[in-house]
Amino acid sequence: MSDANQPNMTRRGLLGSSLAAATGATLTLAAGAAAAAATPVAPPAALAGTPPAAPKVEPFLGQHQSGIVTPQQAHIYFATLDLTTTKRADVVALLQRWTLAAQRMARGETGLVLGTDLDAAPVDSGESVGLAPARLTVTFGFGPGLFIRDGVDRYGLASKRPEALVDLPKFNGDQLIPERCGGDISIQACADDPQVAFHAMRQLVSMADGVGSLRWMQTGFVSGERNLMGFKDGTNNPSVKDQNLMHTHVWVGKEGGWMQDGSYQVVRRIRIALEHWDRTKLGFQEEVVGRHKASGAPLGKKHAHDAMDLDATDAQGNLVVPETAHARVASPKQNDGAQMLRRGYSYNDGANFYAERWPPWRQGILYDAGLFFAAYQRDPRTSFIRVNQALSMQDMMNQYTTHVGSGIFACPPGAREGSYIGAPLFEA
Amino acid sequence: MTMRYTDSDSLRCATLTRRLVAIASLALATHLAYADGPKGLLETLHKHVPLTATVPDNGDQNPYAVVVAPVSAGLFERGDVLVDNFNNAANLQGMGTTIVRYSPTTKKMTLFAQLPRDLAGCPGGVGLGTAMTVLKSGWVIVGSTPSNDGNTDTKGAGCLIVLDANGKVADVWAGPAINDPWGNMAVIDNGSTATLFVSNAGFGVGSSKGTPPVVNQSTVLRIELAIADGDKPRVTSQTVVASNFGAQADKGVFLIGPTGLALGKDDKLFVSDAVGNRISEIWDATTRTTSAGIGRTLTQDGLLLRPLALTVAPNGHLLVVNGVNGKVVEIDPDTGTQIYAQWIDNNKAQTPPGNGDLFGIAMNLEGTAFYYVEDEVNELVIAK
Numbered sequence: 058m059s060d061a062n063q064p065n066m067t068r069r070g071l072l073g074s075s076l077a078a079a080t081g082a083t084l085t086l087a088a089g090a091a092a093a094a095a096t097p098v099a100p101p102a103a104l105a106g107t108p109p110a111a112p113k114v115e116p117f118l119g120q121h122q123s124g125i126v127t128p129q130q131a132h133i134y135f136a137t138l139d140l141t142t143t144k145r146a147d148v149v150a151l152l153q154r155w156t157l158a159a160q161r162m163a164r165g166e167t168g169l170v171l172g173t174d175l176d177a178a179p180v181d182s183g184e185s186v187g188l189a190p191a192r193l194t195v196t197f198g199f200g201p202g203l204f205i206r207d208g209v210d211r212y213g214l215a216s217k218r219p220e221a222l223v224d225l226p227k228f229n230g231d232q233l234i235p236e237r238c239g240g241d242i243s244i245q246a247c248a249d250d251p252q253v254a255f256h257a258m259r260q261l262v263s264m265a266d267g268v269g270s271l272r273w274m275q276t277g278f279v280s281g282e283r284n285l286m287g288f289k290d291g292t293n294n295p296s297v298k299d300q301n302l303m304h305t306h307v308w309v310g311k312e313g314g315w316m317q318d319g320s321y322q323v324v325r326r327i328r329i330a331l332e333h334w335d336r337t338k339l340g341f342q343e344e345v346v347g348r349h350k351a352s353g354a355p356l357g358k359k360h361a362h363d364a365m366d367l368d369a370t371d372a373q374g375n376l377v378v379p380e381t382a383h384a385r386v387a388s389p390k391q392n393d394g395a396q397m398l399r400r401g402y403s404y405n406d407g408a409n410f411y412a413e414r415w416p417p418w419r420q421g422i423l424y425d426a427g428l429f430f431a432a433y434q435r436d437p438r439t440s441f442i443r444v445n446q447a448l449s450m451q452d453m454m455n456q457y458t459t460h461v462g463s464g465i466f467a468c469p470p471g472a473r474e475g476s477y478i479g480a481p482l483f484e485a
Numbered sequence: 486m487t488m489r490y491t492d493s494d495s496l497r498c499a500t501l502t503r504r505l506v507a508i509a510s511l512a513l514a515t516h517l518a519y520a521d522g523p524k525g526l527l528e529t530l531h532k533h534v535p536l537t538a539t540v541p542d543n544g545d546q547n548p549y550a551v552v553v554a555p556v557s558a559g560l561f562e563r564g565d566v567l568v569d570n571f572n573n574a575a576n577l578q579g580m581g582t583t584i585v586r587y588s589p590t591t592k593k594m595t596l597f598a599q600l601p602r603d604l605a606g607c608p609g610g611v612g613l614g615t616a617m618t619v620l621k622s623g624w625v626i627v628g629s630t631p632s633n634d635g636n637t638d639t640k641g642a643g644c645l646i647v648l649d650a651n652g653k654v655a656d657v658w659a660g661p662a663i664n665d666p667w668g669n670m671a672v673i674d675n676g677s678t679a680t681l682f683v684s685n686a687g688f689g690v691g692s693s694k695g696t697p698p699v700v701n702q703s704t705v706l707r708i709e710l711a712i713a714d715g716d717k718p719r720v721t722s723q724t725v726v727a728s729n730f731g732a733q734a735d736k737g738v739f740l741i742g743p744t745g746l747a748l749g750k751d752d753k754l755f756v757s758d759a760v761g762n763r764i765s766e767i768w769d770a771t772t773r774t775t776s777a778g779i780g781r782t783l784t785q786d787g788l789l790l791r792p793l794a795l796t797v798a799p800n801g802h803l804l805v806v807n808g809v810n811g812k813v814v815e816i817d818p819d820t821g822t823q824i825y826a827q828w829i830d831n832n833k834a835q836t837p838p839g840n841g842d843l844f845g846i847a848m849n850l851e852g853t854a855f856y857y858v859e860d861e862v863n864e865l866v867i868a869k
Contacts, residue, residue: 415861
């Protein structure tokens with residue numbers, strides 16, 4: 058499974074090659090320029106003009122998968138695939154191919170080792186050549202359909218479906234589009250460069266040819282602390298630096314068997330009626346969110362990270378943070394301490410015809426934009442499902458948001474050196 | 486028409502949230518000084534308490550009709566509140582098929598009836614609207630104003646559906662006099678006989694595309710029923726008692742047409758004429774054999790802003806909810822005086838606050854409070 062002796066090409070290797078940079082060299086020219094670069098090569102100081110910065114690489118291998126507690130990158134490509142093969146071995150082989158490719162691409166290399174045969178299609182599309190690794194992470198998840206689909210145990214895995222990998226219930230107000238829901242396998246590719254993220258996704262999907270097919274895909278972006286509603290988002294997220302919190306709320310423990318050190322991923326494509334929101338008075342926006350827009354502080358507080366006082370009342374005895382404010386309804390205090398690690402991205406897929414689900418039922422060509430919510434948790438039954446049942450019924454923000462896509466996936470622990478992603482499931 | 490008081494520009498709320506408004510909303514009271522006791526019901530109601538979400542398991546949305554059961558029978562107890570849903574889970578209007586039941590005793594919401602979308606004998610199928618009643622005999626009668634895509638472009642003429650007290654379909658009434666039974670029913674219930682008044686807002690209404698015309702073809706139909714012991718209600722006569730009300734297709738709110746009906750003293754029937762922004766008075770409502778046309782204007786404009794469902798308070802006053810803001814207006818039916826309004830839903834997610842949120846309204850059996858629905862959040866609320 059080693060590629061060390063094969064012709065090779067790294068993005069950073071090419072970036073560092075004056076020849077390649079100067080001439081727009083062909084892939085063949087670049088071959089071997091940085092062969093087997095397990096560690097990306099920093100650009101020569103003379104080229105960069107400044108001392109070389111540490112390469113921004115997020116290793117694929119590890120105890121946990123990357124892309125979960127990894128500091129959030131600026132771009133996401135998320136996709137799910139339906140497996141079409143009936144053979145377990147095909148699935149294992151695909152996971153092995155993906156594991157190798159993900160390692161390579163995280164280092165800034167092409168997904169597969171490029172050949173020189175002019176009569177063959179390139180095995181990598183090549184658009185990442187010359188680009189930095191951009192902290193690319195690839196995170197894989199297993200949907201319920203991997204274990205059993207339409208009552209059929211295709212791969213002998215039905216008995217290994219984790220109890221926590223439940224089918225998400227229908228929540229109040231859901232308007233889920235089947236073409237944007239579910240999937241047997243999820244792939245989350247995140248990077249600081251959208252082309253790097255899409256490149257990774259493109260190669261991985263291509264490698265699934267004949268084994269599985271693309272079901273749906275979602276792109277997203279994040280910049281700074283604010284979401285498309287203009288509010289700071291994620292302020293109340295548990296700190297990824299707090300290992301205890303991560304083990305309590307994010308990483309699956311021994312109770313998970315083969316899922317130990319993995320995490321459950323829930324994604325929701327949440328359309329936001331931006332036109333409606335943009336016409337809403339600032340004061341009411343803050344009531345809806347439960348925070349001040351400028352500072353991000355909880356209502357009645359000064360600073361974004363001030364603790365929210367859910368009991369505070371004003372001079373008239375009214376709650377300062379309204380009873381149906383998003384921040385209150387979602388708060389751990391209101392949900393038996395439930396927490397999850399949110400890792401959402403904004404999205405805008407242009408504009409489409411929509412009929413709003415709130416008075417006065419605006420209809421027309423409206424933004425298809427919102428939040429691609431992604432969250433990781435130790436047990437979705439006591440985290441996302443618990444919280445979203447409350448949110449779907451009580452959150453004032455529901456007058457602006459509609460859940461149109463959904464998925465739940467068991468993200469296995471990280472792959473170890475010489476092994477592959479999901480091995481504990483298939484080899485247990 | 487005389488307005489003694491308006492709060493429309495002065496309602497002041499300490500908070501912007503709907504629920505907190507419920508706690509401290511009667512700002513109008515601060516403007517009133519009573520030398521001779523209250524002038525109406527609204528000033529005596531100080532709390533607005535959300536009771537239940539109205540969304541059943543199938544996800545239906547947009548609660549319309551609100552009816553209080555006068556008796557215990559089958560699945561409901563006396564005093565229970567039945568609420569139907571106009572939209573399906575995809576929020577397409579005219580496709581809701583469910584009636585839920587709220588019990589003030591258990592404080593729980595349960596499903597009372599889930600009807601098939603395609604119901605034999607009901608042209609266009611089932612989309613439950615504001616026309617609903619529970620008779621003393623335990624029968625439930627509900628109107629369908631159906632669509633296949635959430636717009637009037639695909640609407641059918643609908644029907645009236647008779648359900649037994651267990652929520653099972655017992656009969657379907659359709660015919661040339663019934664076309665999208667839309668408004669809340671006014672009912673005289675004598676047990677073995679009953680008289681229903683139903684507004685039909687579908688005649689001549691077409692596509693909602695472009696600028697749909699106002700079509701002056703809506704009617705109020707009086708339906709006489711005979712209800713033999715152990716047998717389902719039977720229609721003994723139908724008479725159009727009012728006609729030529731305006732109706733208009735609307736791509737936002739589906740249909741604007743006569744929506745509220747209430748009976749007053751001296752055999753008067755009151756009709757909320759949403760297009761005309763007026764309350765109409767039909768005289769000799771139970772005896773007339775011809776149409777009174779659009780009737781006499783009891784009151785127009787002022788605090789009214791697309792009046793929808795109507796009910797009668799114990800003091801004889803009319804309560805009508807506005808479609809374009811979240812207010813309920815109290816009207817003296819003897820003089821046409823608009824006494825005042827109360828902003829029972831000032832949700833600022835809409836402009837003006839509460840726009841499109843209100844629809845059905847019904848007094849509790851004790852006459853001390855009224856129930857209403859908030860469409861934007863799919864909730865049943867009590868004002869008490």
